[in-house]
Amino acid sequence: MYMIGLTGGIGSGKSTVAEMLRAHGLPVVDADQIARDIMEPGSPVLDDVAAVFGADLIGSDGALDRAGLAARAFVSEEQTQKLNAITHPAIRAESARRFSQLERAGEKAAVYDMPLLIELGLNKDMDLTVVVDVDADERVRRLVAHRGLDENDARNRIERQIPDAQRRAAADEILDNNGTLADLERQVEALVDQITNILLGV
Secondary structure (H helix, E strand, O other): OEEEEEEEOOOOOHHHHHHHHHHOOOOEEEHHHHHHHOOOOOOHHHHHHHHHHOHHHEOOOOOEOHHHHHHHHOOOHHHHHHHHHHHHHHHHHHHHHHHHHHHHOOOOEEEEEOOOOOOOOHHHHOOEEEEEEOOHHHHHHHHHHHHOOOHHHHHHHHHHOOOHHHHHHOOOEEEEOOOOHHHHHHHHHHHHHHHHHHHHOO
8 A cells, every 4th residue: 555644843734735635535544633542531541641640630531631631741851752652652553553454445545644754753664755844933823823822832832843844854745835725735636646646657
């Protein structure tokens, strides 16, 4: 199966691109969704998180207080690494399971929507690495306008991620999302055409 890794910094519009690719018929395995799925009430991953970050993060209904976890896990690199050590192996295992499922179903290509694709070196396992690229100031503006973050929080989150230049250097294809949605759609259509030609051996 032809593997397309899709990534981009926070506020880049990566999820929008994933939806466009899905609309063009490409199946998408969403690492962020898997990260939520593996911490459903009663999951062993959730038990491990509670053991490290505090049992009080689990409500009476068994659900995780996600905001509370973020407040404890993202205060320092050390704390973030503790969370990653719990979640990343589980995310990788579930991602692999879903890709195997797609391959068994006869899919010829699939997209891995993964924010940390390059940081974790997973781009090396992809046939094509696609990076959604947006200037940092524009990403801050969008995060403030659309996600309700304050400007300092938005900039801090961007700064905690790898530099845009490092992401671009690892890309096989770069989608420039500094423009309009229509501009982005045109680039996605060209990308889909390129993938189709590869699958057809053109």
